[in-house]
Ligand SMILES: Nc1ncnc2c1ncn2[C@@H]1O[C@H](COP(=O)(O)OP(=O)(O)OP(=O)(O)O)[C@@H](O)[C@H]1O
């Protein structure tokens with residue numbers, strides 16, 4: 001979510017449309033959720049078992065890069081449990097009191113979804129430990145010497161936390177989730193399924209090769225696949241194309257500066273900054289973020305995971321390094337290196 005903000009691949013005016021479309025395209029049941037076999041199977045077992053036992057499900061933590069389906073899964077969990085869903089987020093819970101207010105208003109069995117849970121404040125986090133484990137919170141009333149703590153029983157609820165950065169979660173919090181699902185990037189075949197479904201909802205006529213072309217540029221991410229599909233729709237509409245084939249899709253996406261490997265402007269500027277300004281690195285993350293004019297978190301959660309996966313960038317103890325493949329992707333010649341200085 002947060003990482004989505006500064007990302008302006010397609011301009012901020014598309015953000016409202018993006019939200020609305022995202023809601024419309026979200027699968028509503030676990031069986032409609034494409035890919036993520038492992039997580040889906042594990043989660044379905046957790047939910048099935050709690051349904052059989054007639055209890056609320058264990059708390060669930062979902063981690064993974066932006067746009068892979070964490071929010072979608074949280075909604076599916078509530079739907080599968082026929083439970084009400086309450087949505088909040090780490091940045092919105094800055095005081096323990098904010099969290100206490102949310103928790104004390106939950107009804108029995110409700111699913112509380114906390115997005116970006118790694119961004120909650122420390123005091124709120126500590127309150128959450130007790131709530132997760134004992135369904136109880138201590139509410140502090142008053143200030144200073146006169147402050148008293150009133151224990152408050154909570155109805156059983158299921159916490160679903162989502163994070164793009166599981167590594168930032170303190171151990172005690174991570175340990176209190178009964179189940180952690182790590183979402184992986186999607187294969188091109190899976191993205192084609194996502195696109196097929198979305199194209200029907202958008203009433204588009206797309207040939208198989210058209211789906212393949214869009215999928216191959218979608219960085220393993222359903223959100224990006226859906227977004228590119230909408231841009232291809234615009235292009236086809238304006239150019240009077242009735243069936244989107246491979247070349248239509250390619251032409252449209254070239255225009256939006258999404259290259260054949262799915263790299264967009266931000267990805268390329270990260271690689272360019274590394275290669276052209278720092279001879280390929282190593283460069284610290286924060287320096288890199290300043291150079292490309294983005295938040296550190298955006299570079300780290302949005303651009304890097306894909307660049308690393310594509311073998312274009314390496315994270316080393318001394319900083320980020322461009323691989324030879326990155327130089328070649330930018331049309332540059334990789335520098336000669338001493339064999340032992342490779343990637344720091
Ligand atoms: N497995 C899937 N099958 C079909 N569509 C999916 C799947 N996963 C995600 N999507 C689509 O991708 C879009 C983004 O998914 P979602 O909002 O759940 O991502 P997220 O992981 O919560 O991202 P963020 O970290 O930015 O909050 C949704 O509109 C949804 O329709």
Ligand SMILES: [Mg+2]
Nearest residue numbers: 001070071115
């Ligand atoms: Mg989300």
